[in-house]
Amino acid sequence: MPASKHERLRDAAIPWLLPTVILLGWQAAVSVGLVSNRFMPAPLDVARAGWEAGRTGELWTNLGVSTLRALAGFVVGGGIGFALGLANGLSRLSERLTDTSVQMVRNVPHLSLIPLVILWFGIGEEAKLFLVALGVFFPIYANTLHGIRSVDPGLVEMGRVYGMSRTELFTRVVLPGALPSIFVGLRYALGIMWLTLIVAETISASSGLGYMAMQAREFMLVNVVVLAILIYAALGKLADALTRQFERTCLAWNPAYRSA
Amino acid sequence: MLLDAVRREALPDDAVPRADARPAGSPPPAERAGRGIAVTVRDLHKSFDGHTVIEGLNLFLPAGGFTAVVGRSGCGKSTLLRLILGLETPTGGRIDLDGTAGSPRRSEPPKRIMFQEPRLLPWARVVDNVAVGLSGHGTRAERRERARAALGEVGLAEKAGQWPATLSGGQRQRVALARALVSRPGLLALDEPLGALDALTRIDMQDLIERIWQAQGFTALLVTHDVAEAVALADRILVVEAGRIALDLRVEVPRPRRRGDPDLARLEGRILDHLLGGSETPV
Numbered sequence: 001m002p003a004s005k006h007e008r009l010r011d012a013a014i015p016w017l018l019p020t021v022i023l024l025g026w027q028a029a030v031s032v033g034l035v036s037n038r039f040m041p042a043p044l045d046v047a048r049a050g051w052e053a054g055r056t057g058e059l060w061t062n063l064g065v066s067t068l069r070a071l072a073g074f075v076v077g078g079g080i081g082f083a084l085g086l087a088n089g090l091s092r093l094s095e096r097l098t099d100t101s102v103q104m105v106r107n108v109p110h111l112s113l114i115p116l117v118i119l120w121f122g123i124g125e126e127a128k129l130f131l132v133a134l135g136v137f138f139p140i141y142a143n144t145l146h147g148i149r150s151v152d153p154g155l156v157e158m159g160r161v162y163g164m165s166r167t168e169l170f171t172r173v174v175l176p177g178a179l180p181s182i183f184v185g186l187r188y189a190l191g192i193m194w195l196t197l198i199v200a201e202t203i204s205a206s207s208g209l210g211y212m213a214m215q216a217r218e219f220m221l222v223n224v225v226v227l228a229i230l231i232y233a234a235l236g237k238l239a240d241a242l243t244r245q246f247e248r249t250c251l252a253w254n255p256a257y258r259s260a
Numbered sequence: 261m262l263l264d265a266v267r268r269e270a271l272p273d274d275a276v277p278r279a280d281a282r283p284a285g286s287p288p289p290a291e292r293a294g295r296g297i298a299v300t301v302r303d304l305h306k307s308f309d310g311h312t313v314i315e316g317l318n319l320f321l322p323a324g325g326f327t328a329v330v331g332r333s334g335c336g337k338s339t340l341l342r343l344i345l346g347l348e349t350p351t352g353g354r355i356d357l358d359g360t361a362g363s364p365r366r367s368e369p370p371k372r373i374m375f376q377e378p379r380l381l382p383w384a385r386v387v388d389n390v391a392v393g394l395s396g397h398g399t400r401a402e403r404r405e406r407a408r409a410a411l412g413e414v415g416l417a418e419k420a421g422q423w424p425a426t427l428s429g430g431q432r433q434r435v436a437l438a439r440a441l442v443s444r445p446g447l448l449a450l451d452e453p454l455g456a457l458d459a460l461t462r463i464d465m466q467d468l469i470e471r472i473w474q475a476q477g478f479t480a481l482l483v484t485h486d487v488a489e490a491v492a493l494a495d496r497i498l499v500v501e502a503g504r505i506a507l508d509l510r511v512e513v514p515r516p517r518r519r520g521d522p523d524l525a526r527l528e529g530r531i532l533d534h535l536l537g538g539s540e541t542p543v
Contacts, residue, residue, distance in 0.1 A: 158379040161347065162439070163370070163395045172392075176383040253383040253423045 041223035046230065049223040058212070063231070066208040069125065070197050073132025078189055081137040082182075085144025089178070090170075095145075102141065110134045111199055123204035128197060135196040136189040143185025147178030180254065183247050190239040198232060295369055296323035296479040297358045297446035299344055305352035306339055306503075313339045315503035316353075323358070323446075326473055326480040328490035331500035332535060340500065341449050341483045345373050357447070369446030369478075374453040378432035380424040386435055387411065387420040393442040410442035411435070414468060430461035434468070441472060448473075450482040454489065463519070466493055470515070487535070491528045492517055499534060507534055 023043050029035045030042035037045070053059035084102070088095040110131060121127035151174050159173045201210025209228050216224030251257040301319040305312070313336040321327055329337045342348045344355055357371070372393070380389045390407035397403065411417050414434040424432055433453060440448055450469070454462045470493055473480050484490050490497050491511060499507035509531070513523045 152379075154375065154377060154379050155381060157347070158375065159392070161345065161373055162392050164392070165396065168395060172384070173381065176381070179383075251383075253425065255425050 038220075038222065041226055045223040046226050049221070049227045053212075053224065053227065062207060062209050062212045066197060066201065066210070069128045069201075069208065070132060070193050073129045073197070074136050074189065074193050076129065077133030077136035078140045078186075080133070081140035081185075081189075082144050085141045086148065089145045089148025090174070102138075106138050106142075111196065114200065114203055118204055123206065127204065128200045128208075131200045132193055132196045135192040139185045139188035139192060140182075141185075143181045143188070144178065147181030147185075148174060150181065151177035180251060180257075183243065183251070187240065187243050190243060191236065194232060194236055194239070295444065295446055295477050296325070297369065297371060298323040299447065299479065299481075300356040301340075301344070301353070302356075303353040304340075304343065304350055304355065306336075306343060306348065307351050313503055314343070314350075317504055319498070319505065321479055321481065323479055324477045325496060326470075326482070326494045327496045327498060328482045328484060328494035329498045329500055330484060330487055330490050330531065330535070333485065335500045336503045337483045337500045338451055341373075341451055341481060344447075344481065345371060345449050347373075370443050371447035371449065372440040372443065372445040373449040373451060374433075374436055374440045376452045376455050378424070378429075378436040380432055380435055380439075382424055384424075385420070386416070386422050386424060386427070389424060389435055390438045390442050393439040397443070406442055407438070410438040413441065413472060414438045430457050430465065433457060433465060437465075437469065437472075441476070444476065445478050447479045447481065450480065450484075452484050453482075455484070455486070462489070469493065474515070487528050487531050488524075491524045491531070492519065497527075497531065499531060507531070 026040075027043045030037060030040060041049075050059065084098065088099055113134070114131065117127045117130055121130065155173050155177065156169065159169045164172065197208075198210045201208040202214050203210075205211040205214075209231060213225050213228035216222075216228070248257055299319070299321040301317060304314050304317040304319075306314040317340065329340060331337045339348065343350055380386075381392065384392070387404055387407045390410050391400075391403040393410075394403045394406060398406075408417065408420055411420055414437050416431060416434055416438065419427060419431065419435075424435065427435065433456075436453070454465050457465060466489060469480075480494075482490065482493060495511050497507075497509045497511060498505050499509075509527065511524075511527060513521060513527075517524060
């Protein structure tokens with residue numbers, strides 16, 4: 001059916017329409033001289049900077065370093081948040097013991113700890129890992145806890161009446177029921193992960209994307225600075241797309257997540 | 261087609277006469293299967309936070325009978341059912357199943373409940389939802405096999421691979437029925453299971469429940485506020501008022517019962533009068 005194929009193409013193109021228009025307008029504005037090249041390089045300049053950095057390998061090294069840091073921090077912070085969320089969702093005692101403290105710490109902006117973290121860890125890897133882990137911890141913790149809380153008690157009662165063991169009850173009723181909420185936490189956490197890492201790298205690092213941008217600023221290489229910013233946007237989009245795909249596979253039962 | 265499924269299911273297991281071939285007016289199928297669990301309730305009390313819900317209730321449910329409990333909301337009928345199922349602990353008195361004190365052993369036929377809502381796991385396929393009724397028995401493949409057979413009994417064999425979200429309300433409740441029956445329970449408690457269904461679907465479900473009950477011979481305990489439903493299905497009706505049994509009636513109308521049967525209508529009227537007026541009609 002040519003009509004439906006055409007429609008599908010159009011559906012895929014629509015989200016990219018606005019970025020393309022902005023890019024073209026930007027290029028035109030710089031070319032015409034509306035915007036000074038010194039403050040805002042043209043997209044073609046940025047592309048050239050990207051090509052250069054890619055050719056020397058500088059871009060890939062920094063990208064790899066940043067990704068590794070982001071993932072390490074995410075695994076540590078997310079893992080602890082998930083575990084504590086589960087524990088507090090399942091055990092009253094655990095919740096009463098820890099939730100108040102967690103809520104207090106949560107209200108401290110984690111980036112405000114940067115001076116302290118530099119004092120503790122210097123500008124080594126631990127500092128970045130600590131900050132990312134701390135930032136990622138809260139959304140995962142809060143949403144895991146909320147997800148477990150909001151599992152339909154009727155289903156839990158059903159599971160119990162039908163003779164499910166505690167493990168079965170957890171894996172077949174509680175965890176799948178909490179999953180949609182956990183995914184919300186996951187997506188929040190991914191955003192915070194990049195944000196934290198870039199800020200940390202911009203302030204104190206000797207490698208990574210944030211460091212690359214800071215170096216470029218020192219030498220007034222505006223196009224490299226803009227390149228770094230665009231890479232953040234692309235990475236954010238990539239992480240979000242992966243989570244969406246993951247969501248769609250895991251939550252296929254839920255009409256709200258089923259792909260059209 | 262539904263009936264065929266029931267017959268096939270019924271014959272090999274316990275050489276029961278065909279469900280519809282039973283002579284009209286025969287007593288409840290207590291003696292046939294011998295699989296039903298008898299329930300004895302003695303001087304049962306239950307209160308929540310000092311508020312008494314069940315007050316000195318005595319009751320005997322013979323194995324394989326179909327008993328309906330009706331009453332106004334808040335009369336304690338659902339609590340009675342939950343107590344018998346072991347979902348609540350009594351404040352006083354005792355409940356014996358099959359004469360054995362306390363809860364039955366694992367080897368005995370299980371007791372099952374069907375709730376007002378289907379309570380299906382939305383993230384499990386229909387067949388796996390039914391297999392929940394077999395928790396901890398056999399391998400996964402065996403459970404699925406039996407679950408498929410149970411789905412056939414309720415006429416939903418072709419929906420086995422679907423998500424519950426794609427089914428209609430009536431179909432979901434039939435899946436819940438299959439889940440309750442797949443383990444071949446000795447006692448099936450029905451807690452207003454048809455309350456949320458439309459009138460026609462409800463009649464279909466009533467017929468289905470009656471046929472399966474006749475074929476399998478479990479003890480059925482139906483809690484409902486629909487007196488017509490109680491009268492159509494049960495061979496005994498208990499009217500509960502203020503935590504006690506106020507009225508205990510036998511329904512002597514032969515099966516299969518015709519909707520609109522004058523005897524049933526008279527009985528229904530009598531129960532409704534009792535519930536509404538409170539004016540005691542001699543039993």
